Amino acid sequence: MTTEASLVGLVFLPLLAACLLWAVGQRAPWLRQGLVWLSLLAPLALLLAPTLALTTQPVVEVVLAGHAPPLGIGLRLDALSLLMLWLVAVVGAGAGAYASFVEPPGSDAGTRFWPPWLLLMTGLNALFLSADLFNLYVAIELVTLAAVALVAWSGKGAALRAAMRYLLLAMLASLAYLLAVALLYAEHGTLDLYLLARGVAAGSDTTRIALALLIVSLLLKAAIFPLHIWLPPAHARAPGAVSAVLSALVVKGGVYLVYRIWFWTLDGAQPALVANLLGALGACAIVYGSIAALLQSRLKPLVAYSTVAQLGYLMLVFPMTATVASGALAWKGVIYQLLSHGLAKAALFLAAASLLRGVGSDRLVDLAGASRRFPLSVFAVGLSGISLMGLPPSGGFLAKWLLLEAAWIQRGWVWMAVLLLGSLLASVYVFRALSAMMATPGDDAKAPVDAALPRPVPWQMDVAAVTLALLAVIAGFASAPIFELLNAAAPFPRVESATPISERALP
Amino acid sequence: MSLALDGLLAISLVVLALQVVTGASLFRSIVMFVVFGLVMALVWARLRAPNLALAEAAIGAGVSGALLMLGYRRLRAAGPEATRPGPRSSRLAAPLSLLVAGLVASLGWTALGLPEALGAAGAAVVAAMPSQAVANPVTAVLLVFRGYDTLLELAVLLVALAGARAVEGPAGPADLAIPTMTGLPIVGALLAALVPLSVLVAGYLLHAGGNAPGGAFQGGAVLAAAGVLLVLTGRLVPHPVPGPVERWGAVLGLLVFSALGLVMLARGQGMLSMPGAWSIYLVESAMLVSIATTLVLLLGAAPGLRRGPLP
Amino acid sequence: MSQAAIYVMAAAAVIGAGVYGLLVAGHLLRKLLAINLLGSGVFLLLVALAGRSGGAPDPVPQALVITGIVVAVSMTAFALALLDRLFRETGQARMDVADDDD
Numbered sequence: 001m002t003t004e005a006s007l008v009g010l011v012f013l014p015l016l017a018a019c020l021l022w023a024v025g026q027r028a029p030w031l032r033q034g035l036v037w038l039s040l041l042a043p044l045a046l047l048l049a050p051t052l053a054l055t056t057q058p059v060v061e062v063v064l065a066g067h068a069p070p071l072g073i074g075l076r077l078d079a080l081s082l083l084m085l086w087l088v089a090v091v092g093a094g095a096g097a098y099a100s101f102v103e104p105p106g107s108d109a110g111t112r113f114w115p116p117w118l119l120l121m122t123g124l125n126a127l128f129l130s131a132d133l134f135n136l137y138v139a140i141e142l143v144t145l146a147a148v149a150l151v152a153w154s155g156k157g158a159a160l161r162a163a164m165r166y167l168l169l170a171m172l173a174s175l176a177y178l179l180a181v182a183l184l185y186a187e188h189g190t191l192d193l194y195l196l197a198r199g200v201a202a203g204s205d206t207t208r209i210a211l212a213l214l215i216v217s218l219l220l221k222a223a224i225f226p227l228h229i230w231l232p233p234a235h236a237r238a239p240g241a242v243s244a245v246l247s248a249l250v251v252k253g254g255v256y257l258v259y260r261i262w263f264w265t266l267d268g269a270q271p272a273l274v275a276n277l278l279g280a281l282g283a284c285a286i287v288y289g290s291i292a293a294l295l296q297s298r299l300k301p302l303v304a305y306s307t308v309a310q311l312g313y314l315m316l317v318f319p320m321t322a323t324v325a326s327g328a329l330a331w332k333g334v335i336y337q338l339l340s341h342g343l344a345k346a347a348l349f350l351a352a353a354s355l356l357r358g359v360g361s362d363r364l365v366d367l368a369g370a371s372r373r374f375p376l377s378v379f380a381v382g383l384s385g386i387s388l389m390g391l392p393p394s395g396g397f398l399a400k401w402l403l404l405e406a407a408w409i410q411r412g413w414v415w416m417a418v419l420l421l422g423s424l425l426a427s428v429y430v431f432r433a434l435s436a437m438m439a440t441p442g443d444d445a446k447a448p449v450d451a452a453l454p455r456p457v458p459w460q461m462d463v464a465a466v467t468l469a470l471l472a473v474i475a476g477f478a479s480a481p482i483f484e485l486l487n488a489a490a491p492f493p494r495v496e497s498a499t500p501i502s503e504r505a506l507p
Numbered sequence: 508m509s510l511a512l513d514g515l516l517a518i519s520l521v522v523l524a525l526q527v528v529t530g531a532s533l534f535r536s537i538v539m540f541v542v543f544g545l546v547m548a549l550v551w552a553r554l555r556a557p558n559l560a561l562a563e564a565a566i567g568a569g570v571s572g573a574l575l576m577l578g579y580r581r582l583r584a585a586g587p588e589a590t591r592p593g594p595r596s597s598r599l600a601a602p603l604s605l606l607v608a609g610l611v612a613s614l615g616w617t618a619l620g621l622p623e624a625l626g627a628a629g630a631a632v633v634a635a636m637p638s639q640a641v642a643n644p645v646t647a648v649l650l651v652f653r654g655y656d657t658l659l660e661l662a663v664l665l666v667a668l669a670g671a672r673a674v675e676g677p678a679g680p681a682d683l684a685i686p687t688m689t690g691l692p693i694v695g696a697l698l699a700a701l702v703p704l705s706v707l708v709a710g711y712l713l714h715a716g717g718n719a720p721g722g723a724f725q726g727g728a729v730l731a732a733a734g735v736l737l738v739l740t741g742r743l744v745p746h747p748v749p750g751p752v753e754r755w756g757a758v759l760g761l762l763v764f765s766a767l768g769l770v771m772l773a774r775g776q777g778m779l780s781m782p783g784a785w786s787i788y789l790v791e792s793a794m795l796v797s798i799a800t801t802l803v804l805l806l807g808a809a810p811g812l813r814r815g816p817l818p
Numbered sequence: 819m820s821q822a823a824i825y826v827m828a829a830a831a832v833i834g835a836g837v838y839g840l841l842v843a844g845h846l847l848r849k850l851l852a853i854n855l856l857g858s859g860v861f862l863l864l865v866a867l868a869g870r871s872g873g874a875p876d877p878v879p880q881a882l883v884i885t886g887i888v889v890a891v892s893m894t895a896f897a898l899a900l901l902d903r904l905f906r907e908t909g910q911a912r913m914d915v916a917d918d919d920d
Contacts, residue, residue, distance in 0.1 A: 008778050012765055015662055019758035019765075022669060025749055064655050066780040070628040071635060072652045109677065115669035119662060126659060134882050138659040141889050142666055145896055149670030152900060157908035160674070164846065164900055164913060171853050171893060172840070178860045178886065179611070179833075185879065186618045186867035189627025199624075206618050513821050517828035520862075524832045524855050528839030533847055540851050547858055550825065554865055555875040562884045566891055571854060574891070578898035579847060585905055600841035608834025615826035615863060619870050629868070629876030644877035645884070653881060660885050667892035671899035681902060724884060798888075805895040808902070 003053040004062045006046045007075050010085065010125045013046070014039045018118035021111070029106030036105040036114055039121065040096040043089035050077055050085075054485060069132065069192035076131040076194075079485045080335070084128040084256055087339055090471065091248045091346045092121050098350050098464040099241035102357075113153065120146035120245065127253050133181050133191040133214075136257065137174065140221065144170045147250050150242040151234050162233035169220060169230045176217035183210035197265045211266060212274070215258055222254025224315060225285035228308045232292075235304035240353020243300070244346035247307040252338055255314045259334075262318065275318040282315025283418040290425030294432065299352045299362040302433060303345070306388060309422065310341045316403055316415060326406040332483055333402030339482075340395025340475045344387035347469035351380035354461050355437075364436040371438040376462035378437045383469035385430035390423045395475030513553055519546050537575045544568025557720035558645040561712070565728035573735055573806055581681055581808070640784035642718040649722065650787050654764070654779045661761045661794065664801045668757060671805060679747050680808040689740040698740060705733035713795050717784065723760075723791040727798025734803035738812065745809030753804060753811045760797030764790045825866035832859035844912040846901050850894060857890045 017039040021032055053060050054077070061068075062075040077085075096117070103113040123142030130136050148170070152163035183206055185191060188199040200207055216227075223231035231251070235243045262270060289309025296302040314337055320330035354377040355370055356362040371378040387396035400419055407415040523543040530536035544567045551560035632644055632652060639647045649657050671680075709726040716722035737743040767786055768779035781787055803812070836859055839852030861883040868879040905911045 019761050023754045023758050025754045064779045066777045067652050071631045073655050112673045116673050119666040135656055142663050145666045145670055149673045152674045155676045160904040175856045182864035187621050189624030513824045517824045520828050521831040524835035528835050556880045559880045567887050574895050597841050600838050604834045604838035607837045608830050611833050612830035618867050623871045629878045632877050645880050648877050648881035660888050663889050663892045667896040670896045674900050674903050
């Protein structure tokens with residue numbers, strides 16, 4: 001299969017599967033099962049050709065409708081996009097497999113669940129392959145609408161309120177984004193991220209303000225402190241598989257776009273003040289999120305606040321680009337954080353959902369004894385905790401180590417302190433969760449309200465969680481090929497090369 | 508002097524917007540919003556954007572207004588206290604909104620003074636128009652140059668419908684109370700005139716959209732309006748199970764557009780390229796059906812529709 | 819004052835009105851109305867700015883705004899479905915976005 005067909009397939013396969021699922025309605029449950037499984041597994045196969053292609057060229061571009069930008073729009077793949085697409089494919093497959101046991105595609109509920117899920121996957125793939133600001137807007141809206149619908153799935157009042165809050169804030173962010181697009185188009189006449197970069201250097205203050213507005217709107221979508229308030233209720237009240245995808249993929253879309261704009265569109269013109277501000281917001285996110293996670297008495301909100309904290313690490317790359325060496329290290333560090341947090345957090349949400357299903361409650365006090373009754377789920381929690389805390393050899397460890405190294409080179413003592421504090425706080429809340437699960441149920445444990453509980457959890461659901469968590473842990477070993485890939489199209493030159501960033505030709 | 512007309516329209520827009528946000532009752536705000544949409548359509552016409560004027564009138568004012576009004580009706584039916592007025596007092600609101608308006612105004616004013624961009628997308632489109640199969644540049648942008656955007660937009664419409672089904676829950680949506688006087692002969696006469704006319708206008712907008720202002724979206728909205736009339740007068744009743752028209756109609760646009768695009772990819776001519784005017788009309792027709800079906804299902808808040816009993 | 823300037827100022831005022839409506843509204847339907855107003859204001863700004871030089875009308879912003887209108891309608895329709903279910907489940911159609919829920 002050619003690379004072009006594979007990339008097209010990544011967007012169109014889930015889209016057409018969603019359409020067929022909708023059109024078939026309640027009939028042909030076997031067809032529905034088959035379509036869903038195909039959509040979950042095919043992306044893993046479709047990504048092979050593009051991965052191979054990127055070993056020989058830094059960028060793959062697919063021209064759509066025979067017209068290249070600025071006249072038309074196209075699909076654009078580079079190393080960063082490829083890694084994000086892999087994350088979508090792997091987490092999508094794992095969480096999707098989990099969800100297909102909770103809401104089987106052949107069931108009545110499945111006819112309502114799977115079209116939004118598949119459209120969410122479509123939107124995510126379209127987002128990571130897009131290089132046009134307005135195309136990104138439509139992809140973001142697709143992702144948002146699907147995500148909100150899935151958050152509200154349980155139909156309970158709290159979930160509906162969380163979904164509505166998410167929707168309103170997301171709509172506000174989208175309009176701020178469009179306002180920025182209006183200003184940028186007025187000045188530059190193009191919406192292509194890379195063509196805009198050429199104009200930004202010579203651009204006026206209007207351009208800079210528009211880009212700042214764009215970044216702020218994306219920070220809201222990425223739930224970066226202090227614009228994070230919608231995330232904990234939404235992620236805590238969504239069904240397990242949906243929370244996994246939200247924390248691992250949807251918010252990462254916002255961060256990915258901030259990176260694109262900062263490192264590619266603003267190439268060479270990044271204001272240091274804003275860089276430090278973004279870093280400061282990240283530091284606040286790490287501290288606030290971790291402490292809030294510590295104070296939670298239920299598992300899912302704990303995991304949701306942990307997401308707020310871990311997203312803060314992703315902001316630390318901005319102030320660490322003072323020197324080329326530290327910049328290259330910090331860049332690799334945050335990419336690794338993107339990937340390993342995605343895997344670990346997805347695993348954690350899936351395991352938490354299993355425990356909730358089995359125990360009937362996700363209050364930490366009620367989880368006592370879970371380690372004996374649901375060993376696989378607790379094992380998954382432990383494994384993801386390893387990555388979240390940053391213990392070797394996990395991907396999380398590598399990410400935090402690289403960031404520490406970058407801070408050291410730059411003599412950024414504050415950032416180093418924040419990184420170490422973050423890891424410490426993460427260990428505290430992970431251990432809090434684990435010790436609650438390993439405690440023996442005492443006399444003050446609540447009796448199960450439902451005689452049918454504890455329900456056994458199907459092993460397939462646990463396998464999904466454990467697999468994702470294992471991937472997060474062994475990600476530390478797979479760093480060499482990933483860094484090789486990143487070096488080819490990173491916004492930082494290799495440490496050996498002497499060309500400063502601003503004089504590099506755009507890939 | 509034409510600028511006086513522009514000034515008048517601009518002032519109307521602002522006054523209407525303020526009426527919407529400070530309206531005493533929710534119903535009044537919705538009505539003001541519809542009027543705002545219609546004035547907006549006039550503004551688009553003044554800005555030499557006739558396609559946009561049609562779209563705003565049909566979708567922005569018409570469909571949005573109908574959606575909000577029907578949503579309002581459903582809430583009232585669920586409980587009269589649902590639509591009780593009562594703004595939150597917020598001392599931050601007025602200064603913050605003035606600040607935002609001022610910032611946007613100053614940004615806009617600065618942007619007005621900027622020179623025209625070189626190599627702009629717009630100029631490139633205009634230059635490429637003579638070689639296109641259609642003469643309407645907006646249709647060319649929507650279907651050819653930025654067809655991928657349009658395709659994703661159809662996906663957004665679908666996810667709104669699929670999402671609405673997902674959040675309604677297994678019990679389905681609440682029933683929409685049909686007014687009781689729909690058996691009057693005047694209603695029948697009105698429908699007999701309006702519905703075929705709407706179909707005709709929708710078809711015209713679709714056909715004309717190639718070379719004159721119009722297009723699938725505008726036509727789809729007009730067709731949807733006819734559908735909503737039928738639902739409101741009880742000629743089409745909600746049904747919990749969608750029939751084949753509802754199921755396939757909603758995805759027809761996406762399926763046809765994608766299938767054509769994939770065929771072109773397989774033939775080596777590039778994904779989503781349009782080989783001729785026939786392909787544009789084919790895709791637009793499919794889009795018309797999808798847009799109309801999706802909008803009617805969203806407006807009627809029903810998974811499916813059946814012919815109602817004769818009055 | 820050119821035509822574009824008049825509409826740019828009007829757009830700014832409409833955006834301000836939308837922000838005001840969003841902050842002041844307690845009822846979710848009013849919030850939706852305010853958001854739709856905000857959207858209209860941003861669209862007006864986009865097209866008015868793009869046409870500031872008075873030459874041939876630029877078809878790209880017009881196409882973008884048509885897409886934007888359809889996306890806005892989709893959002894509104896979905897938000898209304900969500901609002902309807904929210905009211906049926908909780909009896910509440912008002913929301914304070916800044917509040918932290920239980």
